[in-house]
Amino acid sequence: MSKLTVARNERGVLRLFTLDMRPEEAKFLREPGAAAQVLGVDALDEDQIEVFPVSDLEELGLYGYLTEGCGISEDQLDRAALEAVEGWVMVLRSKAFKDRALELTPDPRMALAGFFTEEGTNWTARPMTAESAKPFSAPRASPRQARAEARRIGFTLFAVVMALIVGGILWLAL
Numbered sequence: 001m002s003k004l005t006v007a008r009n010e011r012g013v014l015r016l017f018t019l020d021m022r023p024e025e026a027k028f029l030r031e032p033g034a035a036a037q038v039l040g041v042d043a044l045d046e047d048q049i050e051v052f053p054v055s056d057l058e059e060l061g062l063y064g065y066l067t068e069g070c071g072i073s074e075d076q077l078d079r080a081a082l083e084a085v086e087g088w089v090m091v092l093r094s095k096a097f098k099d100r101a102l103e104l105t106p107d108p109r110m111a112l113a114g115f116f117t118e119e120g121t122n123w124t125a126r127p128m129t130a131e132s133a134k135p136f137s138a139p140r141a142s143p144r145q146a147r148a149e150a151r152r153i154g155f156t157l158f159a160v161v162m163a164l165i166v167g168g169i170l171w172l173a174l
Contacts, residue, residue, distance in 0.1 A: 004104040013117055016114040016116070018087065019089060020117070026087075035090065054086055062085055
């Protein structure tokens with residue numbers, strides 16, 4: 001496989017690799033540093049790498065895993081191609097690269113099966129028009145009322161603490 005370029009500060013990209021390896025070799029990629037080694041880089045964030053046999057997904061399948069588990073939109077996926085994938089796969093998220101620009105040189109036994117972008121959060125919303133949403137729209141209490149409320153709360157706390165102390169002393173005395 002040729003080199004793959006990872007852009008600096010890449011976000012929301014998911015790479016799916018098929019692994020043409022014996023199960024023992026594929027399981028070894030779960031060990032710290034092993035995935036980085038087969039990709040030809042120094043280090044990766046291990047929490048952003050998943051290595052598993054497709055059979056572990058059971059009824060969900062690779063298609064369901066990518067849509068429901070990873071947030072990949074259905075229009076990016078080829079269901080037939082994903083259902084044909086067998087054996088072990090590696091899912092590699094952008095966060096694994098720790099915002100670094102890298103050149104990946106994958107092991108020849110790895111094949112890039114897909115390059116997908118995760119759906120971002122839609123931050124758009126209608127403007128809020130309610131009167132209570134306007135700045136400084138809350139009723140303001142006068143400073144005198146605020147002081148009176150603070151005194152009331154303080155006295156209540158003082159009374160509770162004193163009652164506990166007196167109750168403790170009476171309990172010890174009896």
